Amino acid sequence: METIFALSSGAVPAGVAIIRVSGPAVRFGLETIAGFVPESRHATLCTLRNQDRTVIDRALVLFFPAPYSFTGEDCVEYHVHGGRAVVASMMTCLASLDGYRSAEPGEFTRRAFENGRMDLTEVEGLADLISADTEMQRRLAIEQSAGSLSRMYDEWRTRLVRARALIEAEFDFAEEEDVPGSVGDTIWDDLLGLELDIGNHIEGHTAGEIIRDGYRIVILGAPNAGKSSLLNLLAKRDIAIVSDEVGTTRDVLELHLDLGGYPVTVLDTAGLRKTDGLVEQEGIRRALAAAKHADLVLVLEDLAAPIPVDVSGLDQTKIVRIGTKSDLGADRVGGQHDFLISTKNQSGIDDLLGDISQRVEGAVGSLSIALPTRQRHREYLQLCLSHLGTAVAGGHLPLELRAEELRHSGDMLGRLTGQVDVEDLLDVIFREFCVGK
Numbered sequence: 001m002e003t004i005f006a007l008s009s010g011a012v013p014a015g016v017a018i019i020r021v022s023g024p025a026v027r028f029g030l031e032t033i034a035g036f037v038p039e040s041r042h043a044t045l046c047t048l049r050n051q052d053r054t055v056i057d058r059a060l061v062l063f064f065p066a067p068y069s070f071t072g073e074d075c076v077e078y079h080v081h082g083g084r085a086v087v088a089s090m091m092t093c094l095a096s097l098d099g100y101r102s103a104e105p106g107e108f109t110r111r112a113f114e115n116g117r118m119d120l121t122e123v124e125g126l127a128d129l130i131s132a133d134t135e136m137q138r139r140l141a142i143e144q145s146a147g148s149l150s151r152m153y154d155e156w157r158t159r160l161v162r163a164r165a166l167i168e169a170e171f172d173f174a175e176e177e178d179v180p181g182s183v184g185d186t187i188w189d190d191l192l193g194l195e196l197d198i199g200n201h202i203e204g205h206t207a208g209e210i211i212r213d214g215y216r217i218v219i220l221g222a223p224n225a226g227k228s229s230l231l232n233l234l235a236k237r238d239i240a241i242v243s244d245e246v247g248t249t250r251d252v253l254e255l256h257l258d259l260g261g262y263p264v265t266v267l268d269t270a271g272l273r274k275t276d277g278l279v280e281q282e283g284i285r286r287a288l289a290a291a292k293h294a295d296l297v298l299v300l301e302d303l304a305a306p307i308p309v310d311v312s313g314l315d316q317t318k319i320v321r322i323g324t325k326s327d328l329g330a331d332r333v334g335g336q337h338d339f340l341i342s343t344k345n346q347s348g349i350d351d352l353l354g355d356i357s358q359r360v361e362g363a364v365g366s367l368s369i370a371l372p373t374r375q376r377h378r379e380y381l382q383l384c385l386s387h388l389g390t391a392v393a394g395g396h397l398p399l400e401l402r403a404e405e406l407r408h409s410g411d412m413l414g415r416l417t418g419q420v421d422v423e424d425l426l427d428v429i430f431r432e433f434c435v436g437k
Contacts, residue, residue, distance in 0.1 A: 004103035005094045008436035014082030025099040026074035038063050050093040072115030106433030120418035121149040135261035140211045148370035153413045160410040163187040167403045198385045205378045207364045208371030214263035215360045218291045221300035222307035223271030226324035229343040231268040262360045272309040304328045384412035
């Protein structure tokens with residue numbers, strides 16, 4: 001196996017640059033560059049030299065022997081000064097060593113997975129931690145990368161394996177005196193409880209996906225209802241064109257916000273109206289399509305020149321009606337709008353944001369338990385639950401078939417953590433990582 005290396009810290013120049021190396025030739029590299037292998041897990045100040053013995057830098061070196069390292073292999077970190085020339089010289093030196101090559105994106109983490117240091121859910125949690133933008137994303141990713149999902153799924157799989165073992169004991173040792181008849185009957189109450197646990201866990205996927213991918217809010221309304229003005233106000237900069245000309249917004253514009261620690265994505269859309277323009281028609285189609293998949297839809301109406309829009313095809317529980325341009329003094333009938341706002345003097349904005357925050361918190365609920373965060377989690381959990389449900393409800397089926405359903409159910413949990421064949425997933429998962437991780 002080749003020894004891999006990469007810059008694992010941020011872009012240079014910087015105060016310190018960390019170059020990570022992992023593989024069987026780590027000790028050889030240390031002896032060549034530092035002159036010796038430092039004491040394990042102790043930061044050691046070393047003079048680093050290239051192969052012609054020219055000094056590269058004076059740097060801290062940390063050596064982690066296998067198997068107690070991030071990757072499970074011998075690893076070393078060179079903490080050099082973060083100048084471009086220093087880093088370039090160090091990378092050139094490493095590349096010149098026999099058996100060394102630059103790491104691919106996610107290759108360190110992939111080796112950790114292949115060497116049993118992490119399972120797939122922990123790998124995904126680490127990827128989410130690296131890309132976390134908000135506090136809630138960080139908290140959920142920390143839980144997952146620390147193995148909260150892994151422990152839960154492993155415990156569920158153990159219960160399934162135990163149930164199958166008891167059933168198969170009845171098959172194989174039915175005539176033995178120390179194996180009571182109908183021993184399999186004792187397991188179904190426990191499996192009924194497991195079925196409930198998995199079902200409750202699947203229900204948390206919406207909260208998990210909101211935290212990971214963001215709560216999606218779509219702004220709808222007639223042309224010039226103030227949609228782009230609201231988006232610019234939330235962004236605190238001009239990201240959408242604001243004009244009296246009708247139809248200036250023709251595509252969906254996205255804004256990503258951190259609202260109380262929760263990620264929120266706000267989408268500004270084309271004004272809804274009848275039009276012969278093909279481009280504007282496509283913008284309107286995209287606007288309505290985005291609204292159908294949104295967690296919340298803000299329907300804006302100009303109080304001074306109201307133009308109603310048809311949103312009857314949308315989920316009405318997700319709609320908040322907002323009257324805009326309240327600074328113009330227009331007086332509308334009470335109860336027609338949930339909020340009255342003005343982006344000019346910012347009146348009503350705090351109330352609107354407070355309501356949105358409450359809705360996001362309500363959608364997410366408690367973070368006291370691990371949550372499934374990805375579509376593949378939900379799919380495998382649903383398959384697991386389906387097989388388990390067939391076994392639990394299959395009193396009319398031969399016991400052999402019920403045991404087989406339990407095996408399939410356990411395999412689905414194994415696919416979640418990577419214990420069962422998931423080769424087709426690995427390249428996709430590890431591509432999410434940056435080089436050096």
